[in-house]
Amino acid sequence: MTGSEGPSGINNRTQGFRPTRSQMRLGREEKRRDEFEGLLLPHLDALYGTALRLTRSPQEAEDLLQDACLKAYRFMDRYERGTNFKAWIFKILTNAFHSRYRKNQRERELRRRVEDGGHQAHVLAQGPTREAQSAEERALDHLMSEDIQAALGQLPADFRMAVILSDVEEFSYKEIAEIMDCPVGTVMSRLFRARRMLQGLLLRHAIDRGLVEAGDAVEDQESSGLEAPGKRAKVADLTEYRSQRKR
Amino acid sequence: MNCQDMEKFIHVYLDREFASEDRADFERHLAECAACRRLATFEQRFKQQLRTSLGPPYLRLDEREALRLRIRSTLENAAPRPASHPAWRWAMGLVPATGAAALLVGLALLGRDQAEKEASGPARTFQVESQDPRTVRAFYRDKLGFQVDPPRFNDRRTTLMGARIGQLETREAAHLLYRHGDQPFSVLMFKPHGQAFSGKTARLVGNTKVFYGAEAGRPVATFSHRGVGYSITGDLPAHVLDGLVRDVVLPTTFPSQDLPVDAVPVGAPGGR
Numbered sequence: 001m002t003g004s005e006g007p008s009g010i011n012n013r014t015q016g017f018r019p020t021r022s023q024m025r026l027g028r029e030e031k032r033r034d035e036f037e038g039l040l041l042p043h044l045d046a047l048y049g050t051a052l053r054l055t056r057s058p059q060e061a062e063d064l065l066q067d068a069c070l071k072a073y074r075f076m077d078r079y080e081r082g083t084n085f086k087a088w089i090f091k092i093l094t095n096a097f098h099s100r101y102r103k104n105q106r107e108r109e110l111r112r113r114v115e116d117g118g119h120q121a122h123v124l125a126q127g128p129t130r131e132a133q134s135a136e137e138r139a140l141d142h143l144m145s146e147d148i149q150a151a152l153g154q155l156p157a158d159f160r161m162a163v164i165l166s167d168v169e170e171f172s173y174k175e176i177a178e179i180m181d182c183p184v185g186t187v188m189s190r191l192f193r194a195r196r197m198l199q200g201l202l203l204r205h206a207i208d209r210g211l212v213e214a215g216d217a218v219e220d221q222e223s224s225g226l227e228a229p230g231k232r233a234k235v236a237d238l239t240e241y242r243s244q245r246k247r
Numbered sequence: 248m249n250c251q252d253m254e255k256f257i258h259v260y261l262d263r264e265f266a267s268e269d270r271a272d273f274e275r276h277l278a279e280c281a282a283c284r285r286l287a288t289f290e291q292r293f294k295q296q297l298r299t300s301l302g303p304p305y306l307r308l309d310e311r312e313a314l315r316l317r318i319r320s321t322l323e324n325a326a327p328r329p330a331s332h333p334a335w336r337w338a339m340g341l342v343p344a345t346g347a348a349a350l351l352v353g354l355a356l357l358g359r360d361q362a363e364k365e366a367s368g369p370a371r372t373f374q375v376e377s378q379d380p381r382t383v384r385a386f387y388r389d390k391l392g393f394q395v396d397p398p399r400f401n402d403r404r405t406t407l408m409g410a411r412i413g414q415l416e417t418r419e420a421a422h423l424l425y426r427h428g429d430q431p432f433s434v435l436m437f438k439p440h441g442q443a444f445s446g447k448t449a450r451l452v453g454n455t456k457v458f459y460g461a462e463a464g465r466p467v468a469t470f471s472h473r474g475v476g477y478s479i480t481g482d483l484p485a486h487v488l489d490g491l492v493r494d495v496v497l498p499t500t501f502p503s504q505d506l507p508v509d510a511v512p513v514g515a516p517g518g519r
Contacts, residue, residue, distance in 0.1 A: 033322050041315065048314060049305040062314065069318050070325055137289055145300035152301060166262060167297040173264050192258055199293065 036073050039085045046086070046169055047093055053164050054097050056153050064100060068093040087171065091179045094161060101157065136199060139206035151201040159194035166191055248276040253283045257290050373409040373424065383410045387421055393438050393475060395421040399496040404428050427491065432481025439476040457492055459485075468492045 040047075047068070051061035072079075072092045079088050152160055161180060165171045166187075177184045206212045253276060259265055260273050277284050306314065375386040380397040387395035390412060397407055405427045413422030413435055420437035448459045457470040466488045467480040479491055 033319075036322065037319065040318075044311065044315065044318075045303050045305055049301075049303055052305055053301060062317070065314070066318055066321050070321055073322050073325060137292075140289075140292060140296060143296070143300075148297065148300035163297065164301060167294055168302040173262065188259060191262070192255075195258060195290075195293070198297070 032076070033073070036076055039079075040069065040072075040089065043086050043089060047089065050090070050093060050161075050164050050169065051097070053149075053152060053160060053168075054157060055101075064093070064097055067100065068096040071096055084175070086169075087175045087179055090165070090169070090171070091181075094179055094181075097157070097161075136203050138212045139203050142206060142209075142211040143202055147202060147205055148198070151198050151205065154201055155194055155197055159190055159197065162187060162190040163194045163198070248272045250276075250280060250283055253277075253280070253286065257287060261287070261291055261294060374411040376409040378407050380407060383407065383423065386410060391419055391421060391438075395423075395436055396498045397423050398434060398477065400425070400427075400491065400494045401496060402427070402490075402494050405491065405494065427483070427487065430481065430483055430487070432479065432483055432488075432491070435476075435478040435480070437476045437478075438474070439471055452492055472497045 048061060048065055051064045051068075052058060055061045055064055068089070072089050075092070079085065152163065155163070158180065162176060165176045165179060166173075171179065173184050173187045176187045180187065203212075253273070256265075256273070260270065265273060277287060375383060377383055377386075380399065383397045384395055387410070395410075397410070400406075405425060408424045408426050408431070410421060410423045413420045420435050423434040423436065425432055425434060449456050450459060451457075452470075455470050455472065457468050460467050460469070465480050465482055466485045467478055468488055468491075469476065469478045470492075471477070477495075477497075479488060479495070481488070483491075
């Protein structure tokens with residue numbers, strides 16, 4: 001201000017230290033942050049891992065995680081102390097993922113087709129029948145983590161999510177339904193289809209790499225003798241697919 | 248329970264989601280049927296394989312620490328969501344006579360806008376970009392229920408950059424963006440609606456009582472002048488904000504025409 005004489009209009013600088021309201025406010029802020037960190041840190045790896053599997057890129061995983069943490073921190077008053085923090089923050093991560101990648105039309109399209117059970121979904125979701133099981137079993141021994149990660153990456157995001165939440169993070173169906181904001185029945189069907197799709201993709205991968213013989217599954221079918229006619233038809237499809245790939 | 252059910256529900260069983268009686272049913276069938284046992288063994292192995300291949304460790308220890316620090320700094324730079332703050336509920340009128348607190352809380356929104364601006368460039372936050380107060384005043388005409396006369400600053404390094412409609416509590420306010428040197432800051436103008444400004448951090452600057460505080464780590468100065476509330480804030484050191492408060496020039500009247508008349512420094516007439 002202009003024109004003031006002597007000591008300026010400010011008068012409380014000489015009165016010794018007393019925390020100002022703003023300092024008290026900052027103190028509360030710090031306490032709040034510490035509390036949040038205390039809740040967050042035990043789940044940091046799991047959250048990062050899930051973000052990594054969802055985004056398939058370390059950089060994007062980190063961005064997504066930061067985004068989710070910021071949202072969680074801002075909405076922390078909605079978290080009821082003593083309840084399941086892990087499920088709560090995974091839900092925020094899921095929502096953050098969806099809002100970040102909402103524009104990904106291709107992803108949505110793929111999920112819709114898979115969930116509607118359209119033609120392509122049938123090919124993808126075929127997975128192993130009991131007949132193919134023996135080949136599957138052998139394939140499993142040869143698969144590398146990278147193969148499984150790559151196969152997971154081919155699934156629609158919601159399917160990836162369901163698998164991670166169930167098989168890696170071991171959430172219950174009820175918790176997954178809560179996190180993914182869908183009915184428990186949807187969780188069950190997503191998990192079922194996702195695992196089938198993974199098995200199908202991995203078996204094909206193993207066959208393509210020559211890790212298992214394409215003929216194994218068929219031999220198995222003939223030897224085990226428990227197949228219903230309907231199931232034979234399915235295997236025939238798979239054999240046809242394989243002969244196409246071999247050409 | 249038959250083999251077909253087994254295939255359908257094997258995951259539900261392995262995920263331990265069956266009620267105990269269903270589970271018993273399932274296990275009875277498993278005991279009798281070698282093919283289904285084989286299926287169950289396979290699916291169980293597959294689940295384990297997924298867990299091993301897709302699960303931790305994701306990060307080395309040093310990577311984890313770096314990630315933790317990055318998240319910490321993100322949080323430090325962030326205000327919590329204002330509506331969640333207990334003080335915000337005062338602001339909504341449940342506790343009366345906390346004008347200054349309410350205003351400071353409201354400014355968290357301003358802080359967040361600023362953070363967004365920094366992240367995405369000014370184009371997104373300006374609704375009008377101009378150094379001319381008249382253009383800015385014209386932009387606000389009939390928008391807020393009071394006339395917005397952008398304050399001037401004596402210091403030539405301090406210039407108006409533009410403006411937008413901001414939000415304070417539940418009401419709209421004028422959010423003016425300035426620059427001091429290359430340091431951006433904001434002035435919020437609003438109708439206080441009869442709130443009495445009070446607080447321990449008040450200082451008399453000239454004959455105007457100015458309330459100092461901080462929101463989201465940014466210093467805030469709030470005062471009222473002729474029925475309009477002003478808040479000045481930005482990513483500035485407190486002494487720079489103080490300098491701005493001492494330097495601001497407010498109109499003595501709110502002219503109805505477009506030219507500012509009789510502008511005087513806040514505290515000049517009448518001394519302290």
